[in-house]
Amino acid sequence: MKLFELYRYSKPSPGPDVEFVEGYRNIFNATRWPDWPGLVDAGRVQLDHGIDSVTRIKAIDGQRRPAILIASKPHQAGSDWTPWHDELNPEVGHVRYYGDNKATLGPNPLDPPGNRSVMAEFPLHRSATRAERLRAAPLLFFESLVHEGKAKGFWRFIGFGIVERAQLTTQVDRQNRWFVNYVFDCALLGLEPESLTLPWEWIAARRDPTKTLEESLRLAPASWQAWVDQGERAVDRVRQRVSRFQSVSQGNQRPEPGTPADDALSVVVAHYKRLGPYQGVGEHRFEGLASEIVGSYLRDSGQYHPGWITKRAGDGGIDFVSRLDLGVGSGSLKLVVLGQAKCVSPGAAPASGLDLARTVSRLDRGWVGAFVTTGFFSEQAQREVQADRFPLLMLSARHVGEAVVKESALRGESVPSYIQSVDADYDVRLSSRAPIEVLGD
Template identity: 35%
Template structure:
C-alpha cells in the first residue's frame, strides 16, 4: 500500500506535523513495538477496497488482511472494545481477527503467514474444476478420457479444437494452425494464432498449446505449467488443455508470476465438446470427436511455431 498523506503542496508546516501524517507516525511506533504487550496497543489499520457483488458496484468491501478464519468479516465489537478506555488491551485482543492476534504474539516474523494473498481470489478450487459425480458432464468427461487414454497424440487435435472454441468464444480472432508431430515438437502439441486489430493498427500473437489427457482425478502441477511457459517467447501466449484439473499451488504460481498462459480444465473440456456436439452433430459426442479427428482438416506438421505469423 502507498500512502501519500495530507501534507499538500504549498503547506508551510514541517513534514509529519499535519493531522493525518502525525496520526500515522504515531501509529507506526506501535506497529514497530518489540513486545507483544506493546503491539497489543497498536492501532488497527483496516485497509480495504471496494468490490462489486451480485451486479452492485458499490456497497461492498474486501479487506486486505487475511480474514479467512472469520469468513472475510470483521467483528465490530473489536473496534468498539478498542475505543473504550474501560476495556484493557488484552480484553480487546480476544475479539480481534486471528491474523491480528498472531501478529501481536509473534511480531513481524508472522507477517508472511497472516498477509492476505490477493492472488488466491483468482484460484479455482480443484473440486470446482471437476464435474459433479454422476452428472452428464461427468459422464462426458469419462467418455472423452476413455476414448483417448493411450491415444494421447489424437487428443492433441481435440485440445486444439477446444482451445479454438474457448478463445473465439471470448471474442478473439483465433486461427488454428497445426498439430505438431510426435517427435521433435519442441514441447508444443499444437500451434495457433490470435490476430488483434488490422493493418498498421494490428498485430498477431503465437499461441503455443499443450494437451494432456490424464485421468479426470489427476492434477497438473506447477512444474508442468512452468515447463510450457519456459518455451514461450516474447509476444507468445500459452494454453494448457487437460482432462484433469490444475492444482491450487500451480494456479497461484501462475497468477503471482503473471504467466501468459490460459488453463482449460476437464470440466471445461467436457462442456465445450458437448456444446460442439449439440451445435453441429445432433448432440452426438462420439460423432463430434470423430469429426475433429478425421474431417476437421487441421494439419500435422513439424513447422516452427513462429511460422504461423507468415501464413
C-alpha cells in the same frame, strides 16, 4: 443480505419467521419485509425462475420496480436448452447473464417476462439523468450451488448492480432449434462501506409505496448512491472487487457429476485414453481436440485460427500451434498460441508447476500459452502462474467437458460424433513447422 453467504431456499417454505433451515440462513427470513404499514400484504420475493422481478408499484412519487432478482445455475449449464454458460465473476464485479427466452417460447426475445423486465430497466441504468437513475431498479444476483450432494435449494448471494450492455444473441437448444435471446453484461457495485452486507431495508423502502425514491436512496449502499448521483463515470470507481489469490479447488475444476459436461468428459477420456483399462485411439491424439477447446474459449476475445499439431518427435513440450487475432484490418494484432495437451484418467495426479514450465519455457516475447488437461491443476501450480504473471491459459476437466458440449451443439452433432470428426483430421494437421510461421498464414 451478506455477500457470498449461502442461503437455504427450501420447499415447502417454512415461512419468513424461521431464521435457519438445516443450519443455513432461510432466504425468506433474510428477505422478509419490515413491519411497516405500507408493506402489509406485500408478498415475498421468489427465486423460482432465472429472472424474478419484485412487483412493480405505484408510489407517491410515481411508478417503480423495487428490484429484480437474477438466479444463475452454473452447475446445470448445458443440461437444459442451451450450451451457453453465464459468466459469474463477482471478484472483479462482472456478470454476463443469458436471458430467459427458449425455442419453445417463440421468436420474440421480449416475450419472457424476465427479459422484458430487465430491458425495461436498461434505459434507466444507462441514463444520463439523475432522475431516471434514481428510479432504476437494482439487480440482485444469486448463484445456485451443489451443496452436500444436493443440487437444489442452496443459493449464494454474489452481489448487486446494473446492466451495462444488452444485446441480442442467437442460441441453439439440445434439439438443434435456433432462437434469439438477450445477453446482459452487468456491473456489480461494491458493499465495502456496508461490511459486505446489502441493507434489505433499502429494497423494502423501494417496495413501500408510501416512501419516496429519495427516502429509499438514503438507505442504499454508498456505491449505489454514488452511481445515482454521478452515473456511468462512477461505475469503475465503485465496482465490486475482491482481492485474493484466485485458486480453483480440485472439485471446481471438474464438471458436476451427472451433468452433460461430466458425461462429455467421460466420452473424451474413453476415446483417447489407451493405458490401463482404456482402449482409446491414443493420448497423443487428444492434441487435436485440445486445440479446438482452446479456440472455444479464445474466440470470445478475438479471431482464433487453429494452426497445426506438432509431430511427436522433437516437439519440445509443445503439442499444437495456433494464432489469435485481436482487432481487424491494419490495426489487428496477431499472437502466437503454443499449446500443450494432457489426457489423463480421473484419478491421475494434478498438473504441477513443472508440467506447466515446459510450455512457459517455449514462449517468446508476445506469445501466449495454453495447457489443456482432462484432469486438474495443483494449487501450487496455480500460485506459480499467478505470481509470475505467465501468459498461460489453463483449461481443466471442467473446461474440456463444457467446451465439448458447447461445440458439439453448435455443429448440431452428438458428443461422440463431434469428437470423432475432430480426431479424423489429426493426421492431416501434423507438421514440423516453426511456431513463428503461424503469423504468416
